Amino acid sequence: MWSGSGCSFLSIGWCNHFLPLQFKILVIGALLLIVFSLGSGLVFLVRDKSESTRMVKALTVRISLSVVLFGLLLLGRATGFFGPG
Numbered sequence: 001m002w003s004g005s006g007c008s009f010l011s012i013g014w015c016n017h018f019l020p021l022q023f024k025i026l027v028i029g030a031l032l033l034i035v036f037s038l039g040s041g042l043v044f045l046v047r048d049k050s051e052s053t054r055m056v057k058a059l060t061v062r063i064s065l066s067v068v069l070f071g072l073l074l075l076g077r078a079t080g081f082f083g084p085g
Helices: 013-019 022-048 056-080
Strands: none
Touching: 022 056
């Protein structure tokens, strides 16, 4: 029933249209945004001498993106886009 569709055990209607290449692009994009946010937090840490909250906001964005990336990886595993072996 699900052969070749990319869905192994979750019957999600949009799964047939969500290609593995698009999933990989989302994961790589999230990783790049996480690294950028981490770098901006470092710049704010070094340059801001006042009581600015820019570093905290940048690190909050990084943590939020990390949680979203973890969710994407769980979704990819659950839908069969990748797995062990």
